[in-house]
Amino acid sequence: MSDAELPPAPRLPTRETRPARSTRERTLSRDAILDVAMGIVDAEGLDALTMRSVAHVLRTGQASLYAYVTSKEELIELLIDRVIGEIRFGGEPDPDRWQDQVKEAARQIRAVYARHGDLARASFARVPLGENALRGSEWIIGVMRAGGLPDDVVALGVDLIALYANAIAYEESIYLAEGATPEQIAAYAEEMGRYFAALPVDRFPNIVAMAGPLTAGEGDSRFEFGLEVLVRGLAAMAAG
Amino acid sequence: MSDAELPPAPRLPTRETRPARSTRERTLSRDAILDVAMGIVDAEGLDALTMRSVAHVLRTGQASLYAYVTSKEELIELLIDRVIGEIRFGGEPDPDRWQDQVKEAARQIRAVYARHGDLARASFARVPLGENALRGSEWIIGVMRAGGLPDDVVALGVDLIALYANAIAYEESIYLAEGATPEQIAAYAEEMGRYFAALPVDRFPNIVAMAGPLTAGEGDSRFEFGLEVLVRGLAAMAAG
DNA sequence: TCTAACAAGGGAACACTGTTCCTGTCAAGT
DNA sequence: ACTTGACAGGAACAGTGTTCCCTTGTTAGA
Numbered sequence: 001m002s003d004a005e006l007p008p009a010p011r012l013p014t015r016e017t018r019p020a021r022s023t024r025e026r027t028l029s030r031d032a033i034l035d036v037a038m039g040i041v042d043a044e045g046l047d048a049l050t051m052r053s054v055a056h057v058l059r060t061g062q063a064s065l066y067a068y069v070t071s072k073e074e075l076i077e078l079l080i081d082r083v084i085g086e087i088r089f090g091g092e093p094d095p096d097r098w099q100d101q102v103k104e105a106a107r108q109i110r111a112v113y114a115r116h117g118d119l120a121r122a123s124f125a126r127v128p129l130g131e132n133a134l135r136g137s138e139w140i141i142g143v144m145r146a147g148g149l150p151d152d153v154v155a156l157g158v159d160l161i162a163l164y165a166n167a168i169a170y171e172e173s174i175y176l177a178e179g180a181t182p183e184q185i186a187a188y189a190e191e192m193g194r195y196f197a198a199l200p201v202d203r204f205p206n207i208v209a210m211a212g213p214l215t216a217g218e219g220d221s222r223f224e225f226g227l228e229v230l231v232r233g234l235a236a237m238a239a240g
Numbered sequence: 241m242s243d244a245e246l247p248p249a250p251r252l253p254t255r256e257t258r259p260a261r262s263t264r265e266r267t268l269s270r271d272a273i274l275d276v277a278m279g280i281v282d283a284e285g286l287d288a289l290t291m292r293s294v295a296h297v298l299r300t301g302q303a304s305l306y307a308y309v310t311s312k313e314e315l316i317e318l319l320i321d322r323v324i325g326e327i328r329f330g331g332e333p334d335p336d337r338w339q340d341q342v343k344e345a346a347r348q349i350r351a352v353y354a355r356h357g358d359l360a361r362a363s364f365a366r367v368p369l370g371e372n373a374l375r376g377s378e379w380i381i382g383v384m385r386a387g388g389l390p391d392d393v394v395a396l397g398v399d400l401i402a403l404y405a406n407a408i409a410y411e412e413s414i415y416l417a418e419g420a421t422p423e424q425i426a427a428y429a430e431e432m433g434r435y436f437a438a439l440p441v442d443r444f445p446n447i448v449a450m451a452g453p454l455t456a457g458e459g460d461s462r463f464e465f466g467l468e469v470l471v472r473g474l475a476a477m478a479a480g
Numbered sequence: 481t482c483t484a485a486c487a488a489g490g491g492a493a494c495a496c497t498g499t500t501c502c503t504g505t506c507a508a509g510t
Numbered sequence: 511a512c513t514t515g516a517c518a519g520g521a522a523c524a525g526t527g528t529t530c531c532c533t534t535g536t537t538a539g540a
Contacts, residue, residue: 022522028488028489034389050525050526050527051527051528052525052526052527055490060489060490061489061490061491061492062490062528063490063491063492063528063529064488064489064490066528066534067488067489071467071528072525072526072527102474121365124364124407124410124411125316125361125414127409134439134447136446137447138443138444138445138446138447140443141446141447141450142446145446145450151450151453152453152456152457154450155450155453155454155456155457156457156465156466157460157469158454159454159462160466160469162464163407163408163411163466164403164404164407165403166407167364167403167404167406167407168403170364170365171364171403174365174519189277198513199333199374203375203378204374204378205378205382206378206381206382207374207377207378207381208386210381210391210394210395211530213391213392213394213395214395214398216392216395217392217395217396217507222396222399225396225400225477226396226400226403228473228477229397229400229470229476229477230469230470230473231473232472232473232476232477233468233469233470233471233472233473233474233476234469234473236469236472236476237465237468237469237472237486268518290496290497290498291497291498291499292496292497292498295519300518300519301518301519301520301521302498302519303499303500303502303518303519303520303521304517304518304519306499306500307516307517307518311498311499312497312498312499319485392502406515481540482514482539482540483538483539483540484537484538484539485536485537486535486536486537486538486540487534487535487536487537488533488534488536489518489528489532489533489534489535490531490532490533490534491530491531491532491533492529492530492531492532493528493529493530493531494526494527494528494529495525495526495527495528495529495532495538496522496525496526496528497525497526497527498521498524498525498526499522499523499524499525500521500522500523500524501520501521501522501523502519502520502521502522503518503519503520503521504516504517504518504519504520505516505517505518505519506516506517507514507515507516508513508514508515508516509512509513509514509515510511510512510513510514
């Protein structure tokens with residue numbers, strides 16, 4: 001679409017709807033829809049989230065959902081902010097521990113997405129501007145500033161950390177959410193290792209030599225490594 | 241899908257198909273399909289890439305495409321490897337310049353995706369194991385090893401750099417590929433700045449204070465900042 | 481009390497997707 | 511000259527998000 005405009009203004013949604021028809025018992029609401037949608041994503045993944053599947057669980061037709069949610073796009077955005085809202089950011093910013101606190105925030109982002117299927121892959125495409133996302137940014141920025149990082153480093157740094165946590169969550173969600181057990185993932189890594197080792201040595205000498213290390217680290221250590229790199233890099237940037 | 245297995249073995253595809261029917265002029269082939277598909281992605285974006293749209297340009301039916309490509313999934317993978325193949329990696333690894341060389345590789349990845357609509361968003365979900373991707377990995381690993389980084393740092397580092405370049409390319413492709421002009425993006429950033437500045441100061445003191453820096457940097461400087469952070473962080477990891 | 485207005489609910493249809501079935505067709509091999 | 515077999519592609523299938531528009535329960539007004 002070439003006439004697509006960038007989103008006009010970030011709204012904090014407040015639309016309220018009263019139940020009208022129902023002889024009680026049947027109360028459709030935005031929250032009910034979100035609950036069901038979240039359940040579907042958790043249990044079956046993002047691909048299973050269709051307007052039909054949501055409507056079916058609520059024993060209604062798809063059309064009814066559009067009274068509470070303007071599009072599937074909006075529904076997903078609401079889900080994302082809800083998930084971000086689950087994050088519990090630590091206490092007061094501590095100038096001596098900004099590195100640990102930043103890491104902890106990133107860990108929380110990763111963890112919270114890990115609990116919700118492959119929702120992370122949807123979050124990646126959207127700039128999270130919901131209430132909860134703002135709260136999170138506010139906290140991380142506070143931590144970095146308290147740590148004495150210059151404002152321009154903080155501005156780009158918070159963006160970078162968020163990008164990293166999201167990207168990792170996205171990548172990991174691809175395998176995890178669609179039925180791949182940890183065993184399968186380990187087996188896949190092993191197979192990759194053998195594949196690398198078996199490549200033609202003359203063309204891929206380094207990959208062959210590194211077949212081991214390349215397929216060694218599992219998820220956690222990989223994530224922590226990147227975190228450490230980022231934090232050390234940010235510290236170096238602050239130093240000049 | 242819970243019975244979905246991880247991809248079995250990474251194949252370097254070599255299926256060859258000879259033209260049979262044609263009275264010349266009408267020669268369907270895998271390459272012709274890829275050319276057309278690439279053209280569609282470049283011009284109209286990934287969403288416009290449909291088996292129907294490809295078939296239409298080739299003046300044929302969708303079904304015919306499946307003789308050369310087993311699925312749309314495979315078609316996209318082939319496109320991605322083709323794009324990665326456009327990257328020209330620099331010359332010999334230079335021990336004194338590994339940081340610059342790694343940066344340059346990342347820049348190339350970003351640049352090449354920027355030339356091809358929002359294809360980056362598809363690449364993100366897949367582990368690129370095509371011939372060309374391997375060549376790229378081989379080169380970057382060589383550079384890092386020549387630079388004296390320990391093997392475990394190299395292994396995770398190359399992964400991290402690739403993740404970063406891909407993630408940035410993905411993010412940027414979202415806006416760029418769907419008709420948003422640089423002016424619109426700048427306008428959007430400005431609007432964001434005003435939005436941040438107008439937030440309630442008591443709840444978001446840091447965001448309000450940082451409204452300027454947060455929405456300041458445009459694409460290039462943002463990308464370069466992250467690159468610098470990563471490279472410095474990797475250097476620090478190597479130091480211990 | 482009866483009625484009119486309203487708004488939520490939802491069935492059905494629309495336009496689209498990726499994929500497969502199955503028949504027609506043409507070029508080469510015998 | 512005739513069979514063979516791979517390519518081509520129309521049509522159909524099972525999905526998707528979204529919209530149209532009629533039904534129906536509730537409420538306000540006469």
